[in-house]
Amino acid sequence: MPNVTRRGLFIAAGAVGIVAIAAFASQRFLGGFEELAAAPVYAPKGVAIRGTDPVAYFTEGRAVPGTQAHSLDWNGATWHFANADNRDTFAAEPVRYAPQYGGFCAWAVAEKGELYSTQPDNWKIVDGKLYLNYNDDIQARWQDDIPGFIAQGDERWPKILQDGV
Structure with a gap:
């Protein structure tokens, strides 16, 4: 197992955080988090x-x-x-x-x-x-x-x- 440093953990955690923020932002500004209707009507x-x-x-x-x-x-x-x-x-x-x-x-x-x-x-x-x-x-x-x-x-x-x- 590779030697994991504290700095490496912070970098990995930061990268995960950035990905999560980007995913949230794209949903917020492109389509929202609302559930799409099963029928062909946005409801x-x-x-x-x-x-x-x-x-x-x-x-x-x-x-x-x-x-x-x-x-x-x-x-x-x-x-x-x-x-x-x-x-x-x-x-x-x-x-x-x-x-x-x-x-x-x-x-x-x-x-x-x-x-x-x-x-x-x-x-x-x-x-x-x-x-x-x-x-x-x-x-x-x-x-x-x-x-x-x-x-x-x-x-x-x-x-x-x-x-x-």
């Missing part, structure tokens, strides 16, 4: 869009918190709505109001073919479809070439579903 703790009303993006032009009192189960997740009218509107046409790519980050699906978490305030409606993104920086990247990213995302999304979300 931390089973709730889509972190409890934000998907219909309100279209009717109010902003992210509006929904409530458990006005909820609906669809596509493997629970969706919250600000009121019964929005819940009923969604129930009649869920595909029209649900975010694209299951609510996963539109940029990450398009650019990397990967699933990143999203924030309700990072969104845009394009051609009548709702797209969500991870954060402000990623939203800005996505907005640099929205048509290109949508084309890439639309191409990659079926394979992601096929491979299992």
Whole structure:
């Protein structure tokens, strides 16, 4: 067995620490630690869009918190709505109001073919479809070439579903 010095132990421990910090940072800034949904919908703790009303993006032009009192189960997740009218509107046409790519980050699906978490305030409606993104920086990247990213995302999304979300 080689002679292990105190200095060698400190160097090894430091290297392990650096690797751990890098792993944590990449998860924190790229995808978060939230568990990805088994269904094709990003739903931390089973709730889509972190409890934000998907219909309100279209009717109010902003992210509006929904409530458990006005909820609906669809596509493997629970969706919250600000009121019964929005819940009923969604129930009649869920595909029209649900975010694209299951609510996963539109940029990450398009650019990397990967699933990143999203924030309700990072969104845009394009051609009548709702797209969500991870954060402000990623939203800005996505907005640099929205048509290109949508084309890439639309191409990659079926394979992601096929491979299992």
